[in-house]
Amino acid sequence: MAARSGPSPSKRSKTSSGQPRIEQFFHVAGAVKVDHLPSGSLAQVAGPVEIIDVDLFEDLDAFAPSRIKEAQESIDYPLTLRRQEIGVTSSGSGSTAPSFSPLDVDPLLYDPESQKWSFSATPYALLSHAFVTLARTRSRNVILNCLTNVLRTILVKDPNSLLPALYLLSNSLGPPYESVELGIGPSVISQAIQQISGLSNVALKKLGNSLGDPGDVAFAAKSKVRTLVPHAPLLIPGVYKVLLDISQMKGSGATKQKQNLVSKLLLSAHGEDTRYLVRTLSQNLRVGAVRTSMLVALARAVSLTPPKEHAGVDSNYYVSTQIRLASRQPGGDSVNALKSELVATFTQAEKLLRRVYVKHPSYEHIATGILTVGLGGLENAVALTLGIPLHPTLGSPMRSLDQIYNLLGDQPFSAEFKYDGQRAQIHGMVGEDGGISVKIFSRHLEDMTSKYPDIIALVEHLLDSSPTLTSFILDSEIVAIDPETDKVKSFQELSNRARKNVQLTDIRIAVGVYAFDVMYLNGQSLLEEPFRKRRGVLRSFFLPFTPERSGVARLSHVESCESAAGREAIIEFWEKAVGSSCEGLMIKLLDGNENIAIEDIPKKKTKSRRKPLPATYEPDKRTAAWLKLKKDYVDGIGDSFDLVPIGAWHGSGRKAEWWSPVLLALWDPESGQFVAICKCMSGFTDAFYKSLNERYSLTESPGMCSKISQWECSTGGYRPDVYFKPSEVWEIRGADITLSPISVAARGNASSDRGLSIRFPRFIRAREDKSLEQASNPDFLVRVWKNQQSRGTGKEGNDEGDLLDVDLSDQDAASEVDSDDLD
Template identity: 25%
Template sequence: MTTVASKVPFSELAGLLEKISKKQGADKKLLLQEFINRWRDFHGKLHADDANTTDSFYSALRLLLPHLERERAAYGIKENTLAKLYIEVLCLGKDSPAADKLIKYRAPKNAKGDAGDFATVAYFVLKPRCPEKGSLTIEEVNQCLDGIATNQTTGKKDLVRKNILHLLRNLSALEQKWLIRMIMKELKCGLSQQAILNVFHPDANEYFNVTTSLEKVCANLKDPSTRMHEIEISVGAPFHPMLGELAVPKQLDKIMEGKMFYIEIKFDGERMQLHKKEDEYMYFSRNGHNYSRTFGENPYDGNLTPYIANCFKPGVKNCILDGEMVGIHPETKIIRTKGENFDIKSDTNLDGYQPCLCVFDILLLNDRVLSNLPLRERKEILKDVFNPVECRMFIAESKEATTSKECLQALNDAIDKREEGIMVKNPDSVYKPSVRKGGWYKIKPEYMRGLGDDLDVLVVGGYFGVGARGGLVSHFLCAVAEPFEPGEKPSKFRSFCRVGSGYSRKELFEFNRRMQDKWIPYSDRKGPPSWLILGREKPSLLVEPSDSTILQIKASEITSDSDKFGTGCTLRFPRVEKIRSDKPWHECLTFTELKELQEQFAGKLAGRHADEDHEDEPIKKKKKVVVRQEKPLVAPQFRATDTSQVKKVSELFEDKEFCVVNGSSKHSKASLEKKIVEYGGTAVQHPGPETFCVLCDKVQMKVKNIISTNKHDVVKLDWLVRCTEARRLLPWVPSDMLHARPETEALFKQNYDDYGDSYTEDTTIDQLMVVFKKVQEEGKLKPVSTDFIAEIENKYFVEGSTYGLFRLCRVYLDDNTVIGDKSTHIKDCSLELTSLELRMYGATLCEMLNEDVTHVVLCDRDLGRIDKFRSLNRSRWQKFHIVTQDWVSDCIDNGKILGERGYEPA
């Protein structure tokens, strides 16, 4: 089948983007509109010749909006990777000026007018070395990008490399410039996401907010004359939720015009949609990520669905609920917040907290879309959908109010309870996905002047910017001072937070101009200077405290962050309020003051009440320098470690490929990957056919997915550590495994029993303890009676068991005697050695003088209580023998039980 994408050269799209980037205002949209019209006209001609032609504008739109393409969520390719490939393909010398420009692309001297932008640097390097026009079509480029994304996920590195090289060898310098930006998911052509979608179709942006699928947008809105009159919401298709607009209580009298409105608690959790279809459950986050496996895809799996599956009322076949997923403790009923570094989406390490869904809206019920109904009607419908389950799922409480004073009181109540804030909603509002100005308002104390504390912190480090901030230091590492004597200046600082927002473009340029000669490159190899205490967060640049400037920071709260910063805590949502050029560097916040502030309001930086005197307008964020922050292609915990500087010291892991999924408290993921390379191995981020094994400490979602394929051995980190310590490749034992492939499991069955005990190898104490623990966990390690042991000894030891001499004796030692209700400790009379001998030779020692005792052993140096034992013995039905410790030692010497009569004290 012929498609438009197979006929349109990629050079045409790259040329279009180059023209758009050089135009201003409405001219940009006109150029894009002309391109789309030509595409549609060509599609019409193809369709006339072949009725099976179904190609849409999706092939081009996914390249114009690369950051929205879910099928290519992560290429796993960074600028350094592309730089090395270009050096290889172009046969550049590693020390050549061209190679140096590609590797050090952030340096302002290596780019003409766009410092820090790798695509621009690559263009100037490639221009004299590539053909003027490439040979690939839009369809071929898409196929290569799909191949990169797919093979990167499955760990097929050779195929990833093959696709990349094919693109690099068959495109011109200009085409590669725009291809790089597509791979980096930041086009920088001067057209926003909304502008591009609106040029394609007037309803495209709104429809994408509902479906989050470019493919559906292109398929269903291919005709610009066809309008979308009703939002399409369906079960199983996530959509961007409706959001709240910033406001303060005083504004509500004007906004609501004296009419009734709802007030709800704003929970600090995870925005979550619950899609129910019969017994199938789906959970989607605010950005459309699927967490159904964690919370439960059916009534039998997950940490939430099994507890709420039976709460839906009869007749509810399918529905979509909107709410907030929070963590709640079932006993204390305390709700834990995201600010406490708590991730309710994790299926492990919830520390006794359990997921609970606070539902505040319903969008669909039994195939009927409810989004166009007013909120008051949706709330009434919601009451008949399910019965609340304590600490699992409930309907958010809505209070009706009509005045700003009532709103002010609700906000102060939220401040007292350390809640995030409140939501105010218009009862007549309809549900508009991804819309922020639709009748919902969020009121948070940190956005009101006078309620939050401003923190004066000192800039001690910096980070280079990207995109529009390329060549500038755009983010800053800030610190607080260690306590110092009055009259002196601080000499030591602790890193505290990283901030990169709140300042204007003009302020950023002025600050960079002032600081340009004061930055010092930071090397992790040398470590931090003596005056600075760092955590895991390391800056690119440092600045001496006396050369630096104080920033006035505002944030919502102080959160615990054990090892990322030197203070052991950091700020949540920090932003720069003011650059304090008027304040000397040594008057910054101290560590002691920070701790007092944290304890005073349990971390919240808005502890004071709001009143009618606070200003009418909320604190608005200053305009951002760029439309969208650069997003990492791979989550931090899955990024590859830089091992370029690691020196090989051994061939221990030669020709072996390992995938380290996560590290432990003792050994981080990065340190283990460096250790693998150091010992001659290869570390990859995704296991493939050549992977020797997968290493991890915790069985998280990614590990579960790997295990479900049953293609890889999943081994505990301790095995790798033991190999490096022993300097040899140790064979796996069953206790090393978190999961074994069928082939490995078969080998274990040949050499080990069901509990991991080897048939051929000598067992160590540690291995034996692991075996016993496994037997006990499976409930097969049960207490064995002494009578049973005695029977075994009589059966298999004809001449008697040496260490079973006292097997049937139950002995009481008169060293701490309890007779009746009295307890007396006999001083200077130790039967400790006798106790050890009795236990060694099979006796059972009794702590109390009960009916089971057969022998009472006395110390021959203290027989003062013998009359009491004899008196007690006369009253017993089953008598016990009273002997001295000599009876025990003589029995052992003779290898048999001797008559007790000769050893009874006189």
């Protein structure tokens, strides 16, 4: 979860800190501010903790899984005040807790008014009701229906809760470029549960060992709690504000303050609220609502339930009354035609929202735009903006220059060095007062401005020295360099720099900025311009610069070679890349607008078709107009995979004290879970094994490692000794892809009863620049396998064959560092 920070101007200017996020949203949307919310939304999380009755469980089967009941019955709870002696109402099942109609129905048949409550804002129980529905399904349709209906209900009954609901549903507190972190460890949550339940340390630990998941533990403990005075249900804006308050608590006494707020939240929770509040606090909701699903659901919700002032306007985006009525009727040609129109309307709205989000990934600005200007005006209201990162264009991996020429034919392209550094999106602007603001974002959109004061100094120089340059957004690679020789250093050198709040006087490793694209210049977006024009603008406005003083980064253009120079020149350029310290080449189409034959591999069949390849900048797309050819693609299976560790076995022999092998998984966006693909025990150093044990310890880090499966992972036939919380991405290479009776990854694509696995996988490095959802997916695995089969190199058999355990000295450095390099 993220920390909020405003723009980071350079030392020449100061910017005022804006209103708090939720307050700013409500102000723009014309709603009440948070500090004026009705008392019912916040009162229940304030005030003293009340007397708790921890009597024996009654009617537990009505709302808890059998394993929770068994765990509870095995614990001796302290006996204080008996319910029958006092006659109080259970906070877990009191009469004030609202109930809701099903959310997983077809949105066209769903009536938002069917959800009844008498509160001034949306109760948090509506979200927990949705979470319960989502947790019970892997169906994408059911997930989308549930999310769509929740958001429709809020749009109709309480638009003020839209923004906090979007963040709570997506298990975040803010956009990725704002570092809002709760900063709550497992001990804070455990102590809060103990405080409101009256359980002893031994009893709570016993419950935790039995159930594993912190949410299940809290639910089991809270289900026994009785209060003298029933609490009003939690409301969505109140819960969100409390979480923001927790994220802002720093310094001495902050831990105790956080614990008190968590305790008050849990004490006021009803039923399933407890389970999902704790999972939110633990950053592990265990539901299938990923970013793509959220955007689709929001688009459909607004399309079906537009704000009243926009109803009937922008018909391309809003579902008509005629379609609503027809969708309820039996089939027929006219009805089917209208249903096709419904699909087209949904598609238009979904594409619009995706276009807006990848250029401006802020739920608060999008929610404000929806409520104020509607879908028709959203793209203008929420446009590419300085200081807010857009998702970068991604390159498609290729195996050889022959493959690239077969794909692009005689279309002109540029081959560029792919430097081994950290991808950076640099924003610079001269304000009306003459002050300069600078922001630097990673590939993962995280704000890393404070890490590079020398690049801030470079941007100040660029804007000071050019009267025609007032604002820009650059795409670039930050590379460690030797300031005496200008020689490019390895990524390992760059990784030795401090990550935050670096001072110019503390810099020991100089860096250079290798600019390769410009997306915005002097108030104008260049995203729709072809790469040839964007590159021309880059070379005209951003001349190479070598500073005369230390403390300022240098600026260079990426080294490149044009296809017009001939194939021999490109081959020579590739050989130069192979012999240098860079990773390989990026091949970029210069003009586009031609139909180029590409291989389109759907899930169940392969077909070849021609489609246009624009040379425009395509945020968040792995486009065929940008192709990457890395040095390691010429060996083995060629493509490397970005996989997530989700479990491990106890090592043996020399590795008896470590986790080895480690179970790795793909990310499956369709099911919203991680799918195991292979074991890995090669490429690790002793130092890496030691750090792995520290990160995933059964004793020291109870929230990261468990003896029972408690995270959204499908392990197929693998049965690891322990399960890891998915939390990091590793780059893996292997010998080939094989059919496996154990793996369920991509099962049904290559074989009806077998999945795909990687033979002889080897760890290359960690990928801190990639989020979990950016890990390799089953479609990519299938594509690599099909390419392998077409070359006749595929192997049948069990991937559980001989696992190589080789420690090559030339891989030691890569194994011991974390990587922030380009995709």
